[in-house]
Amino acid sequence: MRPGCDPASAAGRGSGSLNVAVLACAQIVHAAMETVMIPTIIFVVFPFAMIYAALSDMFTMTIANRVSALLIVTFLAVAPFIGLTWTEFERIGVMQWPHSPSC
Numbered sequence: 001m002r003p004g005c006d007p008a009s010a011a012g013r014g015s016g017s018l019n020v021a022v023l024a025c026a027q028i029v030h031a032a033m034e035t036v037m038i039p040t041i042i043f044v045v046f047p048f049a050m051i052y053a054a055l056s057d058m059f060t061m062t063i064a065n066r067v068s069a070l071l072i073v074t075f076l077a078v079a080p081f082i083g084l085t086w087t088e089f090e091r092i093g094v095m096q097w098p099h100s101p102s103c
Contacts, residue, residue, distance in 0.1 A: 038078060038081045038082065041074065041077075041078055042078060042082075045070065045071070045074045046071065046074075049067050049070055049071055052067060053067045
């Protein structure tokens with residue numbers, strides 16, 4: 001456990017100190033989640049989904065819809081944490097598609 005992150009050590013200093021210690025612990029955990037977990041999710045989910053899709057396609061000539069669903073859900077869950085704003089999120093769908101077909 002990190003120093004200063006033990007609520008038991010703050011218990012003797014009063015309930016206000018306990019709340020501060022718990023808040024400090026929560027901030028440390030949140031920072032760790034942001035710096036470690038988000039890249040881990042990105043670099044684990046996508047490659048394994050692609051490997052599963054490739055093997056499935058190679059052996060059964062089908063790719064399950066759950067692979068696409070997993071990638072969409074993961075993107076929607078991770079996008080706010082990597083700094084993608086709602087305006088940028090809208091542009092992904094709107095700006096990539098031409099408004100009129102080119103012939």
